[in-house]
Amino acid sequence: MRCHLLSKTVLFVNVFCLLCCCVFSSVSGEALFSEKSILLEIKSSFPDLHGVLSSWSSKSSDHYCSWLGVSCDSKSRVVSLRITGIDGKGGNFQALSCSETLKLQFPFNGFGVWRTSSRSSGNLAGKLSPWVGKLTELRVLSLPYNELNGEIPKVVWGLEKLEVLDLEGNLLTGKLPNRFSGLRKLRVLNIGFNRIGGEVPFSLSRCMNLEVLHLAGNEVSGTIPGFFGSFPKLRGLYLSQNRLNGSIPSKFGHNCRNLEQLDVSGNSLVGRIPGSLGNCGQLQTLLLFSNMLDGVIPRELGQIQRLEVLDVSRNSLSGSIPSELGQCVNLSVLVLSTRFNPLTSHQNTNEDSSVERSSGQEDDYNYYEGSIPEEITTLPNLKIVWAPRATLEGKLPSNWGGCENLEMVNLAQNLFSGEVVGVFERCKKLHYLNLAQIS
Numbered sequence: 001m002r003c004h005l006l007s008k009t010v011l012f013v014n015v016f017c018l019l020c021c022c023v024f025s026s027v028s029g030e031a032l033f034s035e036k037s038i039l040l041e042i043k044s045s046f047p048d049l050h051g052v053l054s055s056w057s058s059k060s061s062d063h064y065c066s067w068l069g070v071s072c073d074s075k076s077r078v079v080s081l082r083i084t085g086i087d088g089k090g091g092n093f094q095a096l097s098c099s100e101t102l103k104l105q106f107p108f109n110g111f112g113v114w115r116t117s118s119r120s121s122g123n124l125a126g127k128l129s130p131w132v133g134k135l136t137e138l139r140v141l142s143l144p145y146n147e148l149n150g151e152i153p154k155v156v157w158g159l160e161k162l163e164v165l166d167l168e169g170n171l172l173t174g175k176l177p178n179r180f181s182g183l184r185k186l187r188v189l190n191i192g193f194n195r196i197g198g199e200v201p202f203s204l205s206r207c208m209n210l211e212v213l214h215l216a217g218n219e220v221s222g223t224i225p226g227f228f229g230s231f232p233k234l235r236g237l238y239l240s241q242n243r244l245n246g247s248i249p250s251k252f253g254h255n256c257r258n259l260e261q262l263d264v265s266g267n268s269l270v271g272r273i274p275g276s277l278g279n280c281g282q283l284q285t286l287l288l289f290s291n292m293l294d295g296v297i298p299r300e301l302g303q304i305q306r307l308e309v310l311d312v313s314r315n316s317l318s319g320s321i322p323s324e325l326g327q328c329v330n331l332s333v334l335v336l337s338t339r340f341n342p343l344t345s346h347q348n349t350n351e352d353s354s355v356e357r358s359s360g361q362e363d364d365y366n367y368y369e370g371s372i373p374e375e376i377t378t379l380p381n382l383k384i385v386w387a388p389r390a391t392l393e394g395k396l397p398s399n400w401g402g403c404e405n406l407e408m409v410n411l412a413q414n415l416f417s418g419e420v421v422g423v424f425e426r427c428k429k430l431h432y433l434n435l436a437q438i439s
């Protein structure tokens with residue numbers, strides 16, 4: 001079952017239109033260090049065995065504003081440093097050129113941002129130099145999928161003009177700062193898939209322009225702060241695969257009107273799914289799986305008209321499946337339970353794998369009541385319904401509407417009764433159907 005890796009979500013984030021990265025003028029003589037010498041200092045902290053930064057040279061006849069990955073403003077101040085390492089998909093390093101600076105692409109995989117074990121074998125290794133803090137006009141610092149290690153230099157958290165900080169998929173360690181002074185203009189904070197711990201600092205609440213906050217795949221601990229619900233422009237919040245505990249704050253739903261993606265899967269969250277999430281009217285993906293959430297699936301989720309993917313598997317949920325979910329006309333993937341643990345079995349497509357059993361992974365503890373309401377099974381865009389061994393009972397859902405898009409249905413090991421014959425006959429795209437009884 002590759003349910004968690006199926007669709008590719010590509011999020012485009014418009015980046016502030018850089019004035020013009022191609023205008024060269026003389027080095028501003030006033031600064032204590034020239035931007036050129038700062039860049040050379042930054043280079044010196046990278047071993048650069050692959051020669052990625054070979055154009056960064058004091059002997060180079062090229063102006064430093066045309067060095068790989070460097071963009072400047074009209075005063076030859078560096079406004080953007082952008083070098084992307086190999087992304088594990090066979091791509092090569094790249095530095096986006098002038099024409100590409102208008103759009104920043106985040107290659108998020110799957111429903112959320114799950115990464116498989118194919119780690120980056122990036123180009124830039126070593127430590128990010130604190131000299132980067134001297135590039136005071138910097139608006140974009142984007143070095144994803146490299147092999148940067150050590151801590152993010154403290155000075156980065158003080159950069160006043162930074163709008164995009166993207167260090168996804170490196171080997172960075174250390175903790176989130178207790179507090180920081182800069183970053184008031186930050187729109188994208190992406191330090192996903194590193195080894196960064198610590199708790200989310202309260203200072204982050206001042207970054208009111210945040211559009212994307214991606215901390216997934218780290219060692220972030222503590223609770224999800226209530227202020228995450230007060231970023232008016234936030235579109236993507238990715239917190240999966242961390243060590244977050246406590247509950248999902250109900251405050252969260254108070255100001256989430258632009259939120260499109262919410263992924264808190266793979267943490268240790270407890271308590272109920274707040275009904276206030278129903279206020280997040282733009283939400284397309286809601287991933288709550290692999291936590292310890294209890295209570296019912298709130299009927300308020302039916303207010304999220306745009307919802308396409310809902311995964312609440314591997315929690316301790318109970319109660320009936322709310323028929324209100326039938327109001328989510330675009331609902332395409334509904335995962336109520338799964339035996340497959342996406343945290344440990346990325347490579348394994350067999351959901352009942354012996355690997356999973358022998359690794360002693362706990363099972364799914366969602367035990368619902370009743371059946372899956374017809375309002376849901378007749379949804380026109382439904383593609384995947386996954387609910388094995390979830391104590392569902394009653395008559396096997398027999399009305400699947402036109403089921404034009406239905407591809408996979410797993411209702412195995414529930415307590416359904418009734419006829420199967422003819423039920424799925426019309427579903428031309430259906431290629432996986434599991435209705436096996438409890439053995």
Ligand SMILES: *[C@@H]1O[C@H](CO)[C@@H](O)[C@H](O)[C@H]1NC(C)=O
Pocket residue numbers: 221222243245246
């Ligand atoms: C949450 O985790 C922190 C450490 O990361 C711990 O100090 C705290 O007691 C935990 N809280 C709960 C409710 O488990």
Ligand SMILES: *[C@@H]1O[C@H](CO)[C@@H](O)[C@H](O)[C@H]1NC(C)=O
Pocket residue numbers: 305306307329330
């Ligand atoms: C459902 O999806 C279609 C196609 O992407 C889109 O045009 C439509 O606005 C969506 N409906 C809702 C209620 O979001």
